[in-house]
Amino acid sequence: MDLSELRGKYIEAVAKAADEAALEEVRLAALGKKGEISALMATLGKMDPEARKAAGAQLNVLKDEIDVALRARKAGLADAALDARLKSEWLDVTLPGRPRRMGSIHPVSQVMDELTAIFADMGFSVAEGPQVESDWYNFDALNIPPEHPARQEHDTFFMHRAKGDNRPPHVLRTHTSPVQIRAMLAQGAPIRVIAPGRVYRMDMDQTHTPMFHQVEGMAIDRDISMANLKWVLEEFCRAFFEVDKVELRFRASHFPFTEPSAEVDIRYSNVGGQLKIGEGDKWMEILGSGMMHPKVLAAGGIDPDKWQGFAFGMGIDRIAMLKYGIPDLRAFFDADLRWLRHYGFSPLDMPDLPGGLSR
Structure with missing residues (x-):
């Protein structure tokens, strides 16, 4: 062919x-x-x-x-x-890009990251738990008696129960202390944890909101004392507020879950609207603390005759206001972008340990 x-x-x-x-x-x-x-x-x-x-x-x-x-x-x-x-269809890649607004980190999120980094350097891990708790975890396990005012509807959000539903009541947790009970039951002793998160109470004014943020911490070992608690809180405040020296004042108080209990004040001055931590002649309450009550240890499955520990709790929103000069707590939850652009943080502004921790 x-x-x-x-x-x-x-x-x-x-x-x-x-x-x-x-x-x-x-x-x-x-x-x-x-x-x-x-x-x-x-x-x-x-x-x-x-x-x-x-x-x-x-x-x-x-x-x-x-x-x-x-x-x-x-x-x-x-x-x-x-x-x-x-x-x-050419494109000049040397031209500047279209400007776009960058998002910012909310002060509460920033402070959570900061305190987590500080306590992690002291050997504390982070524990988490549900925001809807049974009254046993929220009250009974923490040695809060039935007649305590916190267990009344004017102070606590109770979950709805249908008529004839006789299950134990559930509440929106009023503190993150139930997370400590869950951590003790899960891990036993020795243990060092902090529990940051949202909590809910029936309150609303310039310094209170129905939902706010709290961090609680505890350390349990065989020879834990109030001296250890004092050192931990002093080192935290020094690192968090980025000052070389802080002075704390422990005042005797009463909390059902600690014995002895103490409220803690920090020394400060306010001159011309400028607040300075660690100096001056004024005192400001920042947290509550104490040695863990034996009944709370027992509720967490830990023998109080062999182990002891301390616990503390503070409002994250409050210390954020104190450190960054934010005057009104309610603005934290207004979703105002102007406020957030002013008080927010860059996503690249990673928290570190500016004050350092002494050894």
Whole structure:
């Protein structure tokens, strides 16, 4: 079979195809089911074996050559189309980008990260728990008696119960102390944890909101004392407020879950509206603390005759207001973007230990 004329015809047609549509027409005319080469392949069955073998080899060679030419031309057309598009749709990558407002970190989130970093350096891990708690975890396990005012509806959010539902009541947790009970039951002693999170109480004014944030901590070992508690709180305040010296005052108080108990004040001054921690002649209450009550240890599955520990709790929103000069607690939850842009933090402003911790 002399296929040179057929080869030249289709190779030339492939080369002249101006676009992919024209190239597809050439492919169908040559290699399609009704194409010229396909028709010649159909005649092979009528030939004797020797002629069929020779003609089949020639047709396969021609088919492969045209197929290669078609692929090469298609790639060339695609490259040419891309070049034309790049010339017409150019972009100057040296131009400045469109300005976009950056998000900011809420002061509460920032302070949570800061205190977590500080307490982690002292060996405390973070424990978490549910925000809807049974009254056992929220009250009974913490040695809060049934007649305590905190267990009344004017102070605590109780979950709704349908008529005839006699299950124990559930509440929106009023503190993160239930997390300490759960941590003791899960880990046992010795243990050092902090429990930051949201808590809920029926209160609303310039310095109180129905939902706020709190961090509580505890350390349990065989020889824990109030001296250890004092050191931990002093080192935390020094690192958090970024001052070289702090002075704390422990005042005797009463909390059902600690015995003895103490409220802690910090020395400060306020001159011309500028608040300075660690100096001056004024005192400000910042937290409550004490040695853990034996009944609380027992509720957490820890033998109070072998182990003892301290606990403390403070409002995260309060210390954020104190450190960053925020005057009104309610603004924390107003979702005002102007306020957040003013008091918020850059996502790249990672908390560190600016005050350091002495060893």
